[in-house]
Amino acid sequence: MVRFAVPVFALALLAANVANADEFVRADCRNVVAPSASLKYDTPEHALWYRRFWTGSCQHLPLLCLPGSPNWNDVVGKLLAKGGPAEQPALLPKACRLGQLIGLEWSRDKKVKHITTNDLRIFDNMLNASGDALRGVDQVDAKARAMTAPH
Helix, strand or coil: CHHHHHHHHHHHHHHHHHHHCCCCCCHHHCCCCCCHHHCCCCCHHHHHHHHHHHHCCCCCCCCCCCCCCCCHHHHHHHHHHHHHHHHHHHHHHHHHHHHHHHHHHHCCCCCCCCCCHHHHHHHHHHHHHCCCHHHHHHHHHHHHHHHHCCC
């Protein structure tokens, strides 16, 4: 039991540092979503995977983590470019809130989460297939909310 206490304690400290570190959510989303440090995480690893969702960073995560893209900071940028200047005022807050909804659920332990990596691929395909970025975000939002609704 003592052998596991040190790694678990170390992981908890790393996750606390992630939660208290500079915000990793893109700057233009920060006034729309709750600060990462204020969110409730199930476990210390949950916070680390949530950072991976937004940034693509696998720092302090197991080897099975694949760094880079896609990550939600990049997805928001692509959506804003796709939507163009006229849609950006409506699109940005929706895309940011959607990222928090999906990211918090996807980053949970696989035994309890309702959104999987395969679902992320489906969401990405939905966003890419939509001819209208705002409509695509609304479609993914509806699907993600249905998946995370209490049953």
